[in-house]
Amino acid sequence: MLTKRIIPCLDVKDGRTVKGVNFLELRDAGDPVELAERYATEGADELVFLDISATLEGRKTLVEMVKAVAAAVHIPFTVGGGISAVSDVRVMLDAGADKVAINSAAVKNPGLVNEISAEFGSQCLVVAIDTKYVDGTDLVHTHGGTKPTKLETVSWSREVCERGAGEILLTSMDHDGTKNGFALDITTRVSKAVSIPVIASGGGGNAVHFAEILHNGIADAALAASIFHYKEVEIADLKTSLLQNNIPVRI
Amino acid sequence: MKLAIVKYNAGNVQSLTFALNRLGVDPILTDDPDELFSADKVIFPGQGEASSAMRSLKRNGLDHVLTGLKQPFLGVCLGMQLMCERTEENHTECLGIIPIQVKRFIPNGIKVPHMGWNDITKLNSPLLKGVQEGSYIYFVHSYYLPVCEYTTAECTYDVPFTALLQKDNFYAIQAHPEKSAEPGMAILENFLKL
Numbered sequence: 001m002l003t004k005r006i007i008p009c010l011d012v013k014d015g016r017t018v019k020g021v022n023f024l025e026l027r028d029a030g031d032p033v034e035l036a037e038r039y040a041t042e043g044a045d046e047l048v049f050l051d052i053s054a055t056l057e058g059r060k061t062l063v064e065m066v067k068a069v070a071a072a073v074h075i076p077f078t079v080g081g082g083i084s085a086v087s088d089v090r091v092m093l094d095a096g097a098d099k100v101a102i103n104s105a106a107v108k109n110p111g112l113v114n115e116i117s118a119e120f121g122s123q124c125l126v127v128a129i130d131t132k133y134v135d136g137t138d139l140v141h142t143h144g145g146t147k148p149t150k151l152e153t154v155s156w157s158r159e160v161c162e163r164g165a166g167e168i169l170l171t172s173m174d175h176d177g178t179k180n181g182f183a184l185d186i187t188t189r190v191s192k193a194v195s196i197p198v199i200a201s202g203g204g205g206n207a208v209h210f211a212e213i214l215h216n217g218i219a220d221a222a223l224a225a226s227i228f229h230y231k232e233v234e235i236a237d238l239k240t241s242l243l244q245n246n247i248p249v250r251i
Numbered sequence: 252m253k254l255a256i257v258k259y260n261a262g263n264v265q266s267l268t269f270a271l272n273r274l275g276v277d278p279i280l281t282d283d284p285d286e287l288f289s290a291d292k293v294i295f296p297g298q299g300e301a302s303s304a305m306r307s308l309k310r311n312g313l314d315h316v317l318t319g320l321k322q323p324f325l326g327v328c329l330g331m332q333l334m335c336e337r338t339e340e341n342h343t344e345c346l347g348i349i350p351i352q353v354k355r356f357i358p359n360g361i362k363v364p365h366m367g368w369n370d371i372t373k374l375n376s377p378l379l380k381g382v383q384e385g386s387y388i389y390f391v392h393s394y395y396l397p398v399c400e401y402t403t404a405e406c407t408y409d410v411p412f413t414a415l416l417q418k419d420n421f422y423a424i425q426a427h428p429e430k431s432a433e434p435g436m437a438i439l440e441n442f443l444k445l
Contacts, residue, residue, distance in 0.1 A: 001369065001370065001407070002365065002367050002368070002369045002408055003367060003368045003369065003387065004367075005367050005368070040432070045367065045368055067265075070265055070266050070269050071269045071272075074266075074270060074429060074430060074431070074432050074435060074436060075389070075430060075432055076389060076391075076427070076430045093265075094265060095265065096265035096266050096269065098266065098430065118300070119299075120298070120299055121298050121299035121300055122364065122393070123298060123299075123364055123366070123391040123392070123393075124298065166364055166366070166391075167366065195358035195362060195363055196362055196363070196364070197362045197364075197366050197367070220362060220366075220367070221367070250368040250387040
């Protein structure tokens with residue numbers, strides 16, 4: 001049986017892992033390669049690296065980091081942040097990434113989703129969507145969640161699916177960093193609207209939250225960052241708890 | 252040991268190379284027929300779309316080279332599908348090594364691609380020595396081989412399908428062994444020992 005995936009996310013800036021609350025107040029959380037190895041050993045099913053370096057130097061560091069991660073771990077990993085062209089994708093895949101995530105660039109140029117999936121296949125393309133509830137509507141936000149767009153989240157999800165995305169990484173900015181649980185409503189609606197897997201992100205604080213979001217028909221995978229970095233939740237314990245709740249996971 | 256990875260325009264082999272390095276083998280990436288014929292073993296990777304992958308193989312005459320190889324040969328993911336007769340993916344004629352047709356998963360109540368860790372059963376392959384029944388390996392694919400006489404391990408996603416197969420010297424795996432943690436490394440190691 002296909003299992004639900006637990007995915008630690010590592011926000012990376014200039015070669016270090018960082019974590020903030022509601023996209024702000026960054027704290028250092030360690031060496032990304034060491035963390036990746038630790039997570040792989042502890043039973044993570046995949047990893048996601050989101051680069052938030054603003055500089056060219058930081059981007060170069062990222063390529064070296066991707067190579068180091070690919071050499072160190074034997075589970076799939078995704079790299080996102082600042083990818084805006086087919087050539088950026090090629091650099092990351094050649095360095096050993098399995099998938100890339102695009103976010104703002106897809107909103108700016110939706111054709112990029114078609115281009116990347118035609119060139120490399122849907123399987124390597126994750127479209128990341130940051131969503132926030134604004135005046136009664138779930139709206140897509142870009143640029144690390146700072147810029148609202150006019151795109152409604154469910155219809156945008158459907159569009160990227162049709163354009164060839166292989167997977168959607170849906171982050172609720174309302175829930176991110178709160179540890180009060182994932183965004184069940186919007187995640188359910190996105191998941192029902194598309195035929196591709198959906199990774200839920202934002203708000204996971206304990207095993208109950210993961211069980212809620214991974215329950216039948218909602219998310220195919222759940223992602224979290226700081227609770228894993230700071231060992232507030234151990235991946236092995238989390239998976240044991242999910243199994244006890246009849247949610248299929250790989251142990 | 253001389254291990255050749257088939258070079259053509261379909262997917263990145265960086266992770267596969269790293270995994271083989273860890274097992275003490277330094278593979279060569281080549282599209283040279285002489286290199287491929289003289290290798291002790293050949294791995295045929297693949298990601299992406301079938302028709303463009305087949306075009307890339309034919310452009311270099313690799314389609315005829317691959318079907319004529321006599322040494323242990325391992326197709327991975329799209330590589331496995333290209334070894335078959337044809338695939339529903341853009342109605343592509345493939346290499347014809349395995350006389351089976353590749354079908355598409357129907358996204359009717361299931362998500363497509365089939366992406367993630369799934370368990371394999373009915374294990375019957377030298378590649379699976381030391382791998383336990385029900386082990387999880389990592390899959391990413393939208394098309395599948397039905398279970399057939401060449402199947403050496405099964406997996407189920409909506410329907411049962413071929414996870415591993417063997418016909419003579421031709422072995423193949425639908426999942427990504429280089430991304431499948433310990434069971435995946437065991438499969439690669441067993442292939443190297445054939």
